[in-house]
Amino acid sequence: MSAGAVVTVLELVGLYVFATSGALMAIHKGFDVVGIVILALLTALGGGILRDVIIGDTPPPAFAHLTYLGIPLAAAAVTFFIHPLAQRLSFTVLVFDAAGLGLFCVTGTLKAFEHDLGPIQAVLLGITTAVGGGVLRDITARETPALVKADTHLYAIPAAAGAVAVAAAHEAGLPMPPVAVAAAVFVFAFRLAAMLRK
Amino acid sequence: MSAGAVVTVLELVGLYVFATSGALMAIHKGFDVVGIVILALLTALGGGILRDVIIGDTPPPAFAHLTYLGIPLAAAAVTFFIHPLAQRLSFTVLVFDAAGLGLFCVTGTLKAFEHDLGPIQAVLLGITTAVGGGVLRDITARETPALVKADTHLYAIPAAAGAVAVAAAHEAGLPMPPVAVAAAVFVFAFRLAAMLRK
Amino acid sequence: MSAGAVVTVLELVGLYVFATSGALMAIHKGFDVVGIVILALLTALGGGILRDVIIGDTPPPAFAHLTYLGIPLAAAAVTFFIHPLAQRLSFTVLVFDAAGLGLFCVTGTLKAFEHDLGPIQAVLLGITTAVGGGVLRDITARETPALVKADTHLYAIPAAAGAVAVAAAHEAGLPMPPVAVAAAVFVFAFRLAAMLRK
Structure with missing residues (x-):
């Protein structure tokens, strides 16, 4: 697999898991089915749109490719039917959030490099991408x-x-x-360990 | 009336009704006169600024034309003096919000076409424009x-x-x-019916 | 000192005081050390990033110069060790906020002129810059x-x-x-007087 393909896969998986965390949060808060879809979309796409607007890459790809819409919608639908299996909703939100955090801090950083930004800007944008969707979901x-x-x-x-x-x-x-995959897995595992240790 | 003039009229009416919903919400929450003005401006202009920043049409027209400032200010002033007539503030907020929702989903979609975006992007931007101001108001x-x-x-x-x-x-x-006007009226009527049916 | 140097100094002091208000708010709300750093950064940089995205000056300087990162971090560190000396945290938040308000309404307005915007746009962007970081902090x-x-x-x-x-x-x-310094001092003094009069 080429570097670009790996990044694309990480991005799509990130969309899925962040959308799931948003959908679970909506269910936890008693939102209806449209609220679930909206919060799934906002969580999945919010960080990336924030990053793209800051870079100046407008309109953001999330507004151009149907995949960016389809994956969060699929995640919301699956969550809607599967969630009764989850014992502790608020904990499960954070597990999916942790996976999204790991994936998007990697893809956000790499997208900044694609736009010829320096390493410090790339790190800041990686963090913004990773935390943006979750902050918008929680707010x-x-x-x-x-x-x-x-x-x-x-x-x-x-x-x-x-x-x-x-x-x-x-x-x-x-x-x-390999670096991108290892970094995403590391962030997820680290965050999960921190949550379980409590 | 030309198509452009119709869109402009819908946009200006949308500014007025969204500003009114923001001003009413501020009164409902006990904000003072400046808080009323701010929330009226934020509700009226928030969705459009969000749309313009996402399209990359910067600085947004809201920062260039005095009309965009004057109409929400007028709406805030009228609301300030008229609101004691409203029996149920939180319901009235939603009536004006419904009107703004109908008007801005139309104008937001059309503005995206003006910037040569495709139909899917246009729909997403129309929804963003329509719901953006209300979300900022509520948050x-x-x-x-x-x-x-x-x-x-x-x-x-x-x-x-x-x-x-x-x-x-x-x-x-x-x-x-005719399509634009019909769509705006339909959305408003649909939303109103849904609110009254409860 | 040249005009540009004065603006730069006002901007850097503004970063410091807004970051302090964010850090104090985080301490007041019981956030941990990372929450303190994040809220300091968000408060200090939020208004300026909002302004830059609206102007279309992307990526914003906050993502390019280490100073924009270093000053809020220093303010967060100082606040962390000094804050037990502050008697009334929520009041002290507002004192630092008032200083930032004065400094950023000046620098935000001037930055808009640098980008060849008209006086009304400049005033609106000055206000947006001044209030943006505080609104993001509070939300x-x-x-x-x-x-x-x-x-x-x-x-x-x-x-x-x-x-x-x-x-x-x-x-x-x-x-x-002299105008810039006087305006910043005036706004700060006016706001402080209003707070003390209550």
Whole structure:
């Protein structure tokens, strides 16, 4: 698989898991089916649209490709039928959120490099992409964002670490596919361990 | 009237009704006169600025034409003196919101076509324009956005239907003025019926 | 000192004081150290990024210069160690917020002129820059924004007055350094007086 294909796959999986976290949050808050779809879309697409608007890459791809719409919709539909199996909704929201965090801090950083930004900008945009959708989800659902909540100091740190690792590998000219996958998995595992340790 | 003039009129009426919904919400929440003006401006201009930033049409017209400032200010002033006549403030907020929803899903969709975007992008931007101001109003006033609230599943659906109808008519080359007006009226009436049926 | 140097100094002081207000708010809400850093960054950089995205100056300088990152981080660190000295945290948040309001309504207005916008656009962008970071801080911390809260009608008015004064001086060709400093000090003093009078 080429580097571009790997990034695309990570991005699409990220869309799916973030949309799932948004749909679960909507169910947890008692929203109806349209509220579930909206929150799934906002969570999945919010971080990337924020990144694209900041880079100046407008209109954002999320408004151009049907995939960006179809994947969150599929995730919302699956969540709607499967969620009764989830025992603890608010915990499950954070598990999917952790996966999205790992995937989007990688793809956000790489997208910044594609637009010829420097490594520091790339790291900042990677973090923005990773946390943006979740912050918009939490604000819309009137939850204190997981990003700043008292007992989740291990939220922004792993996202930043993932973005820095990807930027460093990019600058060092390392082959991106394995680095990108490893960084995404690392952030997810780190965040999951932090959540389970409590 | 030309198509452009019709769209302009719909846009200006939309500014007025959304500003009124924002001003009423501010009064309902006990904000003072400046808070009323700010929430009126944010509700009226928020969706359009969001749309313009996403399209890349910067700086947005809202920052260039005095009309965009004057109409919401007039709406805030009128609301300030007239509102004691309204019996149920939170319901009246939603009536004006419904009118703005209908008007802006039409004008937002058409503005996207003016910038040579495709029909799907146009529909998404129409919905974003229509719901954006109301979401910003609700978040700033610390209300759960009407867009996702449990008992308002008939909020996003009519806005989407209006945007799709306008986009389809545009693609089919139908004359826009009657279609635009009909779509705006349909969305408003549909939403109103849904609110009254409860 | 040249006009440009004065503006730069005002901007950097504004970053510092807004970051401090964000860090204090985070401490007041019981956020942990990462939450403090995030809220400091969001408050300091939010208004300027909003302004830059609206102007179309992307990517915003905040994503390009390390100073924009370093100053808020320094402010967060200082606040973290000094804050036990502050008697009334929520009042102190507003004092620093008032200083940022004064500084950013000036620099935001001037930045709009640099991008060849007209005086009305410049005033609107000055106000947006001044209030943007605080609104984002309050929404993220789940506080009703100081901008619209019932008893703070003297929030937006001084910011607007400062922006108008700077724009008028710019149009009249007055020397900017003294005007800029005077406007920033005036807004801060006015807001402080309003807060103390209560």
